[in-house]
Ligand SMILES: [Zn+2]
C-alpha cells in the first residue's frame with residue numbers, strides 16, 4: 370500500500386532524475402518535515418537501523434541531483450531540502466544560513482540572499498553566507514536572557 374505522501378515523494382524524486390528507492394523516499398520525507406537543517410549524525414541516529422553508507426550515499430545523490438543543499442555550520446555539515454529552482458549540478462541556494470546560539474538550530478533564511486546572475490570575471494562555484502545570532506523564536510520566548518556568553 371502506498372500513501373499519497375509517498376507517491377508525492379516518488380514523483381518528486383523522479384522529476385529530479387532520481388530513482389525512488391525506499392530509503393531515498395524515507396530520507397526525503399524525514400528532511401521534508403524538519404524546520405531546521407540536520408547533520409549526517411542526526412539523520413543516521415533517526416535511521417539507526419539502516420546502513421550508514423546507504424544514508425551517506427543517499428544524501429550525496431540528493432545533493433548531486435539538486436534535492437538537498439549542504440550547509441557548512443562551523444565544522445559540521447548539515448543538510449536541508451532545496452527549493453524547486455535547484456537541479457542537477459546547479460544549486461541556487463545562495464541564501465543566508467543562520468545559526469541560533471540558544472536553540473542551536475541552523476535554518477535557511479531565504480529572503481536574505483546573494484543576488485543571482487551577478488556578472489564576474491571569476492567563476493563562483495559555491496556561495497556560503499552564514500550568520501550566528503538568536504533566532505526569532507528564542508528572542509520572542511525570552512530564552513536569550515538565560516544564555517550565558519562564552
Ligand atoms: Zn539546492
Ligand SMILES: [Zn+2]
Pocket residue numbers: 469470471472473474503504505506507508
Ligand atoms: Zn533559537
Ligand SMILES: [Zn+2]
Pocket residue numbers: 438440449462464465466476477478
Ligand atoms: Zn539553505
